Amino acid sequence: MKVDASNPLWRFRGITSTAMFFFAYLYLPIVVLIALSFNENRLATIWTGFTMDWYVTALSNDDMLRAAQNSIVVAVSATVLATIAATLAAMGMSRGRFKGEAGVSAMLVLPLLVPEIVTAIATLLFFVALGIKLGLLTVIIAHTVFCIPFAYLPIRARLEGMDPALVEAANDLYANEWKAFRRVTLPLLWPGILSGAMLSFIISLDDFVISYFVGGAGSTTLPIYIFGMIRIGITPEVNAVSAMMLIVSIVFVSISFMIDRIRY
């Protein structure tokens, strides 16, 4: 679609260098974090030698691995649910103005506006009042709630200013609405959906407060586990787990790229 020669970047000289700076800034701590996972010394501040021991320790720490597994299960489930709900909502909201629109908008970003700890206690009280057994399921429900605005806003931003005629034309073109969605709307929305899903995923993966309060026996997630370590002090074991999460993420990304290749 876009011809390289028309790439306007060369006009705005600062852009490329800022982006390079951005990625350096982003990855600087990550390099440190990974390097430390190989530090023989238990203390981060002293480098005594190279070792793989922390990976061995981490891989034999069943509690921590279970926590990591819980984290991924929760993040994937919440991301999928939130992204679907947010995509539908963004499509609904983009079709012109309507009465009560401001209220609905506010509702969609409400989870963003309330401090986490208040949401956490409120949701816990609510689940207990309903008699729902606390566990991973309740954590997923709560995560989905606060992931919705993170998925919704980028998708909404994507749709803003987009020509509604495109979608309507598609509806005329394909008798089947699902097909119209699949062939036209979805590809149009894709950058927004991808952005929203990624943000949901990382916000869910890092959440401590809400996971802690709405979880039950057996639903400890990785952040909870790591925060709980302060009694004894955090060890490079955590760096090792983080580095392994990065590997998982890279595997994840590679797989999705491969699927992409096959599809197109």
Add this chain to the structure above:
Amino acid sequence: MGNILRTKRFWLVAPAVVYIGFFMAVPLLQMAYVSVLERGDYGGVNWGAFSMDAYISFIFERDLMDNLVVNTDYLQIFVRSFGLSAMTTVFALLLGFPTAFYISTQPQSRRNFLIFLVTIPFWTNILVRNYAWMLLLRNGGLIDGALNWMGLETGGLDVLYTPYAVSIGLTYTYLPFMVLPIYASLEKLDHRLVEAAFDLGADKRRAMSRVILPLAAPGIAAGCILVFIPCLGAYVTPELLGGGKFMMIANLIGSQFGAARNWPLGAGLGFVLLALVLISMMVYSFKFKSLPEESR
């Protein structure tokens, strides 16, 4: 036709709204009730015993003679948090907009790769990331050492445990939340438009302000919301990188559910924050409502 459209729209919006309504709004109503109750002796609340203490103590405190006097402690914490969030938002925008623009000008396959590259660091834990920053920023740490080695510096860097360190860390944490929404809206920019603007004699500034920025505006707005508001609730980064010397809203509210065991005050402070954010968003939308309209 209009009716069908309305029904369809209703069903599209309903899942998200109903879900949030049931699992968020209803629990919050219960929490609003908690905020006007008497606190329990050992934490929790005395159900059924009403008290407005939580809201009164936001502004007033009882002095030695048991008189109400104005207390600005909480207010100051709110002001500090709003200031820090605003600063973080500006930094994230300054760094995030050019990056999003850069990504949107790359070829398709590269774009998706770069988008992943933006989020991959956040698969690690927030605590470990902050620890890495502490190692980088401390005196005698990696940045300090590198600067010294290059002969650029005498004495310490003296950044860690200052507000500068906090803004470096917060900006870092919230960058993806700025970059991705802007990218999502900029991606639809047809660069031939920009080229056309140049051909018609526009200079860089005009091309930016007339063609690129209007397109990016919804993304910028979404990004600012996604950075500014969550940043108000940040507590880990300010504590670790700021050396725990100054409290943020989240620390204050958290301590009410923690050591102070004062649930009503914690809930009350939460609702004050909610009200402030809602008001500022309303002001914002009244002021800027017409902008996206014009840009179409």
Add this chain to the structure above:
Amino acid sequence: MKLRSALLGASAIAFLSAGSAQAAGDLFFYNWSNYFPPELMEKFEEETGIKVTLDVYDSNETMLAKLQAGASGYDIAVASDYMVDVMIKEGLATKFDAKSLENFGNVAKPHDTMKYDPEREYSVTYLWGTTGFTYDAAAVDGELENSWKEFFEPREEFRGKIGALNDEVEMFNAASYYAGVEKCTEDPAEAQKVLDVLMKQKPYIAVYSSEGTIDRMSAREVQMHMQWNGAAHRTKESIPEAVFVYPKEGLTYWADHFVIPDGAPNLENAKTFINWMMKPENAAEASNYAGYMNSIKGTGEFMDPSLNADPAVNMPEEYADLLIPSQNCSVKARDLRNRVWTKLKN
């Protein structure tokens, strides 16, 4: 390996199985992370056939808030003294009469009783420790006085090189000992004295943080740090010159206890676990792992010699009088404390 399987199994199946494992032979254990040796857990599982699932929290207060809101399903929780008091009064602890357990005879004095649970109907001590401060003797000529003065009104050498715990309760308590004020004071004038001590100290503080105290000392980023004694012990591994001070004004002595939360699904297993932990070899292993003393007689031969040799952990008898038990303060006292803390951080 497991991570990859987690990725593949990132589906509904995983969470269904996680929630429904409540058959006989389970124990849901609620504790800080890395505060219980994993090997010991395995040994327990092997010897008794009970499967242990660990869930964690980051402070007594978050644990309490969660139980108060009605969360249940835990068989054993670990709580500090004042929290045991709250749990008993709030009806969150199960009465199980520890003295009736077979191995209770192994419990050393004075741990056979506790201020908030004198008859030991609800709790048994797991580990205990003290909160003092550590300094790097290499940073100063001569010795420091055994006093909080050195921490709150530091000498020139330590100014700007001091770490404090980022803990409302610990900091308020220490400052109250130094100010000569009751730590659960309900008198605003006395609270003001505590605030004065803390405010005067603030410019000299490099950082308030409860995390990474050992790292900061070892890197010589700070040369004095308020610490729990177990952390002080591990600081000495990298800085042999480090000294743990028992201030003459007194220092907080705290203990963490096993409690059975109300509504524990596996009460008998919980009792089995507590009884098992009162065996000297098991208690000693917990100490060796965590660096804190246990409450069981006859652990000497199983203990790491370095722990026994360290005055920070194995407290010399002469300091016994300095220990002040932690206390569960009234609502009014907690309000004052929180206001002092808020003002300090403003």
